[in-house]
Amino acid sequence: MAWIFLIIGGVFESLFSFSLGKISLTSGREMFLWILVFVFSVSLSMYFLYKAIDSGLGVGVSYAVWAAIGAAGSVLMGIFLLAEPVSFWRIFFLTLLVVSVVGLNLSSHPAS
Secondary structure: OHHHHHHHHHHHHHHHHHHHHHHHHOOHHHHHHHHHHHHHHHHHHHHHHHHHHHOOOOHHHHHHHHHHHHHHHHHHHHHHHOOOOOOHHHHHHHHHHHHHHHHHHHHOOOOO
């Protein structure tokens, strides 16, 4: 269950970073609505990160996975929803980030 909490938290982290981008692109009532999305999503993101840690995952690995999900989701949402540029190096380093977090997770559990 802890991993499910962590994944949900990471998705909300992507949403709160996306909402920051939308806040900077809007004004008036629409900007206010994106501010509400930001506050809601950052609150849920932190809550689910807390629940993952409270459910037994280590703080270091939990934070790294949570941040990586958020970073990857933010890059992908920027590409698909905000028309941000796609390049070989962006995809390469995004892949490197994911592989690094998987490696961190695997190395944090001693072999039996």
